[in-house]
Amino acid sequence: MxxxxxxxxxxxxxxxxxxxxxxxxxxxxxxxxxxxxxxxxxxxxxxxxxxxxxxxxxxxxxxxxxxxxxxxxxxxxxxxxxxxxxxxxxxxxKYAAQLEGSKVFSKDFMKKYGVKTAEYMTFSDSSKALEYLGKVEFPVVVKASGLAAGKGVIIAQNKEEAEKAVNEIMVEMRFDSAGNEVVIEEFLEGYEASVLSFTDSETILTMVSAKDHKKIGENETGLNTGGMGAICPNPYMTEDVEEAFRKEILEPTLKGIKAEKMDFAGIIFFGVMITKKGVYLLEYNMRLGDPETQAVLPLLKTDLLDIIDSCMNKELNKITLEWKKGFSCCVVASSGGYPGDYKKGYEISFNEKDGLVFLAGVTEKNGKFLTSGGRVLSTVGLGDTLEEARKNAYNILENINFAGKYCRKDIGKIPV
Structure with missing residues (x-):
């Protein structure tokens, strides 16, 4: 093939x-x-x-x-x-991809089919969005409706921050056409989980849950990024949480896909929030996540091509996913300055035999590897415990060097 x-x-x-x-x-x-x-x-x-x-x-x-x-x-x-x-x-x-490509479309889909999600309002007029901010409780979440490389979501602690977010998204068009519409959403407090899944539009088969680390700074501080690391499985995804997710998010989503006659073979990535009030869907992504994929796939025992073939042939219900025991931890190394301005072209020293390393913003020139992006590479450690997996991922990363190398030191350190 x-x-x-x-x-x-x-x-x-x-x-x-x-x-x-x-x-x-x-x-x-x-x-x-x-x-x-x-x-x-x-x-x-x-x-x-x-x-x-x-x-x-x-x-x-x-x-x-x-x-x-x-x-x-x-x-x-x-x-x-x-x-x-x-x-x-x-x-x-193209139609089904709107579940990721338009937050307005996806939130309306969730509401229509009873998928548990945060309360929200959508706006295509910035003045009406600003007016609405006088009626909400803070903090509140302001989201650019379109694609914004994972950076178009702003948690505003007060009215001033929320107004700034609306202006940046809708008036200054910081995220280009992604800001033509905005979603203002109830803030949910809890723990996030990434649930990647395969689908043939008749069955949804979930993978082992993961936890992304989205912010550039330790303890989830600073600017949003494409993701600075991930662990798998997510320790907050208990049996009770999984059951609630299936009943209140996965099953109504599948019902909606069938009702809307979305007919495709692919991925549905559920971004969920686990709160004291229950499990809520934050968003859909319609392809594998980064860096969750780097953490999840090393634990998958079932052949990936066989799974994809079963999706293409509408036979996903015949597949059982098998997973390795233990944990994985993926740590991203980025260029200094990311997610803001950063320099490129620095030579990377690493030995591919040192462990599991997935390259991203890397180019090769005259036999040398050079940085060419914000997120340069990720290392993945496996272990019987999460701590062992963390240690192995960071040990691999210690042997990789380039000018301006930055990584969070707290990937996989989970508060109780």
Whole structure:
């Protein structure tokens, strides 16, 4: 089989690494990929950017399966174009991708089908949004409706901060067209969990839960990032929480997918909040998360390609996911200054045999690895306990160096 993966982060490196373990896989192309994927025996990066370029390549090379990591291309409708050409692709079509691409669409979907979520209001007029802030209790959550690379969510502690958030999103257009609409939402206090799942639109099969560490600073302080680390399984995802999640979030979501005739094979990522009042859905993502994927896939015993094939063939109900015992911890190393301004082009010293390392913002030039992005790479440690997994992840990272290297030191330190 020849497989094409679309994306360039640590997530795509992890997907390629996992798929390469299947003997049926002959070649894994990645657009645009990164230097880590080129290290894989079956991996090759290709410089394709537009949907039309990717589509033409898939047809020319007779690609057997395409997997989409990029949320932007899903929202743009890449799955629809592949389907029109009878090319197999794993991901939601343009309509279903709105569950991630538009927070207004997704919140209205949750409300319509009884998915437990925070109270909210949506606005396309900034003056009406600002007026509404005079009627809410604080803190409150202000969200850009469209895609904002994981950074368009602002928790405002008071009216002044909320007004600033609305102006940044809707007036200054800090997140471009993602700010055409805004969601103002009830603040929920608790612990977050990431529940990644496979679906064929008839069945949803959940993976082991994960916990993302979103802020740049330790103890969840500072600016939002794409994610600075993740652990798996999430210690807050108890049996009671899992049961509530299934009844109040997963089952009504599947009901809604069927009612809306969303027909696709792909991923649903449930971002949930575990509170004293129950389990609430914060958001849907319609592709594997980063860095959760790097933490989850090393624990998956069931062959990933077999799972995807069962989704494509509407046979997901015949699959049982098997998992390794123990824990995983993924720690992200970023460029100094991220998520703000940062410099690129610093040489990275590391030995790929030191442990599980997934590259992201890394390019190769004249035999040297150079930084080329904000989140540079991630290391993954496994262990019988969470503490052992943490220790192993940080030990691997100690042997990797580049100018300005930054990582949080508290990934996986869970408060009781």
């Amino acid at each position: 020849k497989i094409l993966i679309i994306g360039s982060g640590g997530r795509e490196h992890a997907i390629a690494w996992k798929l390469s373990q299947n003997p049926k896989v002959e070649k894994i192309y990645t657009a645009a990929g990164n230097a880590g994927i080129d290290l894989l025996e079956k991996g090759e990066c290709i410089n394709l950017k537009t949907v039309d370029e990717i589509l033409e390549f898939a047809a020319e090379k007779s690609i057997d399966l395409t997997i989409v990591g990029s949320e932007e291309l899903l929202v743009e409708g890449i799955v629809d174009k592949f389907t029109e050409k009878n090319l197999k692709i794993f991901g939601p079509d």
